[in-house]
Amino acid sequence: xxxxxxxxxxxxxxxxxxxxxxxxxxxxxxxxxxxxxxxxxxxxxxxxxxxxxxxxxxxxxxxxxxxxxxxxxxxxxxxxxxxxxxxxxxxxxxxxxxxxxxxxxxxxxxxxxxxxxxxxxxxxxxxxxxxxxxxxxxxxxxxxxxxxxxxxxxxxxxxxxxxxxxxxxxxxxxxxxxxxxxxxxxxxxxxxxxxxxxxxxxxxxxxxxxxxxxxxxxxxxxxxxxxxxxxxxxxxxxxxxxxxxx
Amino acid sequence: xxxxxxxxxxxxxxxxxxxxxxxxxxxxxxxxxxxxxxxxxxxxxxxxxxxxxxxxxxxxxxxxxxxxxxxxxxxxxxxxxxxxxxxxxxxxxxxxxxxxxxxxxxxxxxxxxxxxxxxxxxxxxxxxxxxxxxxxxxxxxxxxxxxxxxxxxxxxxxxxxxxxxxxxxxxxxxxxxxxxxxxxxxxxxxxxxxxxxxxxxxxxxxxxxxxxxxxxxxxxxxxxxxxxxxxxxxxxxxxxxxxxxx
DNA sequence: GCCGATTTGTAACAATGTGCAACACGCTCT
DNA sequence: AGAGCGTGTTGCACATTGTTACAAATCGGC
Numbered sequence: 001x002x003x004x005x006x007x008x009x010x011x012x013x014x015x016x017x018x019x020x021x022x023x024x025x026x027x028x029x030x031x032x033x034x035x036x037x038x039x040x041x042x043x044x045x046x047x048x049x050x051x052x053x054x055x056x057x058x059x060x061x062x063x064x065x066x067x068x069x070x071x072x073x074x075x076x077x078x079x080x081x082x083x084x085x086x087x088x089x090x091x092x093x094x095x096x097x098x099x100x101x102x103x104x105x106x107x108x109x110x111x112x113x114x115x116x117x118x119x120x121x122x123x124x125x126x127x128x129x130x131x132x133x134x135x136x137x138x139x140x141x142x143x144x145x146x147x148x149x150x151x152x153x154x155x156x157x158x159x160x161x162x163x164x165x166x167x168x169x170x171x172x173x174x175x176x177x178x179x180x181x182x183x184x185x186x187x188x189x190x191x192x193x194x195x196x197x198x199x200x201x202x203x204x205x206x207x208x209x210x211x212x213x214x215x216x217x218x219x220x221x222x223x224x225x226x227x228x229x230x231x232x233x234x235x236x237x238x239x240x241x242x243x244x245x246x
Numbered sequence: 247x248x249x250x251x252x253x254x255x256x257x258x259x260x261x262x263x264x265x266x267x268x269x270x271x272x273x274x275x276x277x278x279x280x281x282x283x284x285x286x287x288x289x290x291x292x293x294x295x296x297x298x299x300x301x302x303x304x305x306x307x308x309x310x311x312x313x314x315x316x317x318x319x320x321x322x323x324x325x326x327x328x329x330x331x332x333x334x335x336x337x338x339x340x341x342x343x344x345x346x347x348x349x350x351x352x353x354x355x356x357x358x359x360x361x362x363x364x365x366x367x368x369x370x371x372x373x374x375x376x377x378x379x380x381x382x383x384x385x386x387x388x389x390x391x392x393x394x395x396x397x398x399x400x401x402x403x404x405x406x407x408x409x410x411x412x413x414x415x416x417x418x419x420x421x422x423x424x425x426x427x428x429x430x431x432x433x434x435x436x437x438x439x440x441x442x443x444x445x446x447x448x449x450x451x452x453x454x455x456x457x458x459x460x461x462x463x464x465x466x467x468x469x470x471x472x473x474x475x476x477x478x479x480x481x482x483x484x485x486x487x488x489x490x491x492x
Numbered sequence: 493g494c495c496g497a498t499t500t501g502t503a504a505c506a507a508t509g510t511g512c513a514a515c516a517c518g519c520t521c522t
Numbered sequence: 523a524g525a526g527c528g529t530g531t532t533g534c535a536c537a538t539t540g541t542t543a544c545a546a547a548t549c550g551g552c
Contacts, residue, residue, distance in 0.1 A: 090491075095383055133337050147321040177530085
């Protein structure tokens with residue numbers, strides 16, 4: 001579940017590098033030696049405009065990344081989950097703020113060292129490229145959602161994408177607030193709430209404890225979301241192999 | 247003017263590579279040897295789902311890149327201008343259709359060869375990275391626009407971004423139709439039309455021949471667009487130097 | 493330079509989503 | 523267990539944008 005700036009490597013690194021001379025390192029291996037840090041819910045990891053000095057491996061918890069307009073309007077560009085790498089696609093400065101939604105555990109890595117290793121290690125380059133392509137792909141999905149889907153479609157698309165990313169059976173956890181969802185989906189808190197209620201009333205979902213939702217009729221939900229969303233599992237999986245394009 | 251998948255290198259390649267042993271090649275130099283092709287207005291360069299076999303250097307003309315929903319709704323992800331490189335940020339397949347808005351001249355380059363050269367030529371790698379970062383940055387701007395700006399702000403932001411990209415003095419050319427603009431801005435043709443009329447009535451812009459607009463009060467327009475847009479000239483320019491992050 | 497086709501502009505009306513306010517629910521603290 | 527607070531829900535009036543329909547302007551041929 002992200003539209004931006006972070007991409008799960010659990011899949012992207014799945015490519016077979018058996019042919020390489022030494023055991024091919026994966027990007028996430030780089031973080032192995034780094035010590036873990038903990039952020040409390042609500043704490044910022046970095047701010048829009050900060051010099052982009054580090055990249056981050058998310059071990060646990062969820063973050064939101066967002067930009068704010070001068071008058072206070074907020075647009076959340078994505079939610080960052082465990083397994084995602086955050087802060088890669090910047091040149092000089094971070095272009096959004098990253099903030100913990102829940103308690104979060106991360107590992108840091110200096111960008112200079114990161115790009116030094118990329119430069120020295122051919123096997124890492126397709127993986128970096130894969131991250132950036134996946135980010136773009138997610139951003140495109142989000143532009144389609146924001147530009148052309150109605151409120152219900154947006155909410156359902158969101159639920160399905162969370163389900164795909166971190167769903168356990170038919171249940172999903174939504175650790176973020178309704179306001180976070182609204183700022184991600186280009187809606188208001190109230191509209192999100194109304195859509196959730198409406199979906200529940202029709203038996204498409206069931207609202208459990210606070211942040212838990214059960215997707216009761218996956219097929220119907222996919223129908224509403226309009227292609228993409230969950231089908232991507234099949235459609236996009238091949239594209240996630242981290243092999244240099246050929 | 248793009249939100250997606252293509253980035254001008256005229257700026258990105260500006261970094262001084264004087265220190266390099268041999269004259270450092272720039273990405274766009276790669277296309278030098280390729281023969282130019284012409285597309286008529288309305289012709290597609292490639293389709294969403296096609297195997298991503300080539301990248302393209304746009305010499306002249308404008309293209310639109312878009313995705314279509316099963317029911318026909320269309321979301322334009324960006325407009326591609328001369329100097330942009332198109333088709334880079336894909337793994338296996340193109341994720342959108344690219345179609346000529348005007349007559350277009352392009353040069354092709356096989357992706358396999360492209361990435362081979364990237365692998366062999368360290369100086370090209372920061373440039374590729376810069377392209378991808380600029381694409382992400384543009385996509386983020388667009389998500390903010392689609393998620394949180396109203397119709398007037400969207401239209402003004404668009405006019406300013408066209409002005410920044412290809413404006414001559416206060417005049418801009420809008421080769422695309424109102425429908426194209428609408429599908430790019432998440433609005434309807436009629437709303438775009440209304441906003442343009444309203445801006446003209448208030449003297450902020452002047453509507454010339456069909457596809458020509460004069461920005462009469464830049465300051466006021468920038469105020470409406472809400473930060474970003476045109477200020478980026480100053481803010482983002484440093485980020486466009488194609489140096490490997492350090 | 494004229495004619496038909498296409499695109500754009502305008503206006504009346506409808507619908508979706510918003511804004512506000514009241515209220516309910518659930519969690520935490522004591 | 524109960525008070526208090528933050529968060530979520532719901533109803534209603536309203537605004538912005540979408541729809542529909544039609545008029546006007548522009549373009550592309552001939």
